[in-house]
Amino acid sequence: MTLIDKARKGTITAEMKAVAKKEGVAPEFIRDEIASGRLVIPKNVKRKILDVEGIGAGIRTKVNANIGTSKDRCSTKTELAKLAEALDAKTDAVMDLSTGGDLKQIRREILDACPKPLGTVPLYELFVKASNRCSSALKLDVEELFDVIEGQAEEGVDFMTVHCGLNLTALERVRRAKRVTGIVSRGGAFIAAWMATTGMENPLYEHYDRLLKIARKYDVTLSLGDGLRPGCMADASDRPMIQEMIMLGELAEKAVSEGVQTIIEGPGHMPLDEIAPNVKLQKSVCNGAPYYVLGPLVTDVAPGYDHITSAIGGAIAAWAGADFLCYVTPTEHLGLPGPKDVRDGVMASRIAAHAADAVKLKDKSWDREMSAARKALDWEAQERLGIDPAKFDIVKQDLAKKKKTSDKTCSMCGEFCAMEVNSKLGGV
């Protein structure tokens, strides 16, 4: 039985209890939301996750960190360092997107070291295999595809991105669309190229039942990938994107009805004013399934700062109802991220998620506590409450240099500190 099956029978599992406790909601709420398909707890039956996380409506917005090798930069050690950074920065989930080196070995080490839900894109392993075999990743073998998916499920992968919605109907729309950046999803681009070459239907769409059977067996959460996600402002909210979203809505309905936990992936690049409408549309078209957005990036012109462009879009998306933010690092569009980029990416996404949650969940207690500490110039409390305590080293060094140990003001204002002046005023 999958988690959805159990929820529908009225059972409250240990995972549901753990998530309810963390979120400060009733276990019955978590159970009922899982039963409805509006909330998931990604956890493969083969995995022992120490730290389960719920993703969906009515609970904290979650953050995912993508790690993984590429052919150009391929070091398991670096990837484990990136994983450690992501966990230290308090990511809620991790995806291993490796495409270089011994993928199975790297995945096993990451699975062992990650106490959080772990996701993959099985298509990548398939392409790497095909590429190694015949120097063309475009040779897609359907049996091998499902072998790879089942193999990764057997290893314990908790959630998988599967580009099921990019079918021949959607491909036809993208061919007509005259996009500026075409298809920017790697999985989407390869599936599309294979379909265009062979004239055959996307096997993830055609053999969706087979996929669901594997997902049911291991209770793998399906993350229905948006192969046609917009890769620039100009392509956002176009017909191909919305066509695929309709497909994903239908596929999600089928998965949930068969007891398979499902989330929907979203943009990508998107202008500020299209983000909230897009989230509302996804919730409507996909029966309220959890929405997992990549950014969205609100401008195309800022490589080197795309953790910021995506924090802007992510905050607006999460505020509008998106449930899961895939981080974007400063090196997006420039190269594979290193450990520091991973940290910056997680922090930016956590800021976006929290800013939205303060409003969406009507809980500003963390902000209030921090602000009270700030008013009191209580640096120990501020450090403890800060989203990244390591950043308080600046203050500690400055305070250590002060002659008067009673002087708690920072190097910005010194004696002109408004907080100090307030305290002299009494009561303001």
Added chain:
Amino acid sequence: MTLIDKARKGTITAEMKAVAKKEGVAPEFIRDEIASGRLVIPKNVKRKILDVEGIGAGIRTKVNANIGTSKDRCSTKTELAKLAEALDAKTDAVMDLSTGGDLKQIRREILDACPKPLGTVPLYELFVKASNRCSSALKLDVEELFDVIEGQAEEGVDFMTVHCGLNLTALERVRRAKRVTGIVSRGGAFIAAWMATTGMENPLYEHYDRLLKIARKYDVTLSLGDGLRPGCMADASDRPMIQEMIMLGELAEKAVSEGVQTIIEGPGHMPLDEIAPNVKLQKSVCNGAPYYVLGPLVTDVAPGYDHITSAIGGAIAAWAGADFLCYVTPTEHLGLPGPKDVRDGVMASRIAAHAADAVKLKDKSWDREMSAARKALDWEAQERLGIDPAKFDIVKQDLAKKKKTSDKTCSMCGEFCAMEVNSKLGGV
């Protein structure tokens, strides 16, 4: 005659022409907006600004970088380095907020080196003088106050923050409000403390006519400071803040009617969902005067990342109609920023401003051009178009290492680059 006087007489000045050309609008539009008080071009009659900037409705959102010494960190050389970083990062305006060292000397050097509009907070010089004289910045001398203001105007300062709206009525409201962080504006805190101590009215409010006379004489743009801006989520949109905004609206109306260019300062810290309503309220209450916001920061918990918290709020504010974003650096709430922090702060604010302008001004051509270059894997064009070309060093180093010089893919995807696969597809 001030710029407003000239605009009202129908004159199109050289400044108006220069701004119209930069913005791609008709000079008549700039003239009429200046006449109405909805747009300003900060420029002291004593100054030769090489690069004038318009701030207001219908044109690009502008960014300001605060620099300046503190008592703890006081080096003219560092401040000039910070100015150079801010200019290199393409800030539209600079404020010198120095409170340490020889203020007049530092200001002169910054004025000389800055081709953009330069602003100050004259109250700071007053407090530093009072503090040096009698070790209490709370001794406020009205004659000295106006001497300082006129002195700075004579030196050529283009715009000045003046906390005119924090009068006894507003002070009474903040006393009743039980705020979490009280008054967080330095100028505001000192004015309030002086008023509370003496029982007297804020001289900038009481002698507003005298201030207007100086502003008229030098055509200094008044930036009406919000001494009661919220310093945390909990204090946002409270009665003191809105009371002061009403005062600022009245004062702006008077200034504009007397030919003095005026902008209104705004928050500060503010939850996501209050930002757009706040901007709409400011535009209504202040007759559409340009709105100059500090952030807003959308959470209180992220010291070390407040360039990001403020980029989120700044994008939403600018999209809703804010005209001028004061940057916030990563060291906000931790200490005085250094040159790198200045760069990061300007970039984050420029991203927020541009993301908003793409929507507000309906111009996504820059994004489109960048995306076309990205699709073509044209790294030279991407570098040229990037908001920070220096960030492309990563790619250049990676490409230099490649064996095949025809391989233009970055280290993220390599042979699995979606753009490459698209090009094989033909036409998608």
